[in-house]
Amino acid sequence: MLFDYKTAADRAGIARDKLERLAAIMRAEYPDDETMAELHILRAVLAVERGEASLEEILRQEVAG
Secondary structure (H helix, E strand, C coil): CCCCHHHHHHHHCCCHHHHHHHHHHHHHHCCCCHHHHHHHHHHHHHHHHCCCCCHHHHHHHHHHC
16 A cells, blocks of 8 residues: 555544445546555545545545546
């Protein structure tokens, strides 16, 4: 793991199952680039931690988008 998004998710109070769902979506979006997938996972988690978005909003956007 290049980016420690799991520690950030713990700080943000994101449940592990929801984090794995987010990770699966990002890995599907970047199937050949784990670095980009992890970067986008971290960016989403940090947005939740800062209160800029809820995880539900992010997941909804990713699935719809």
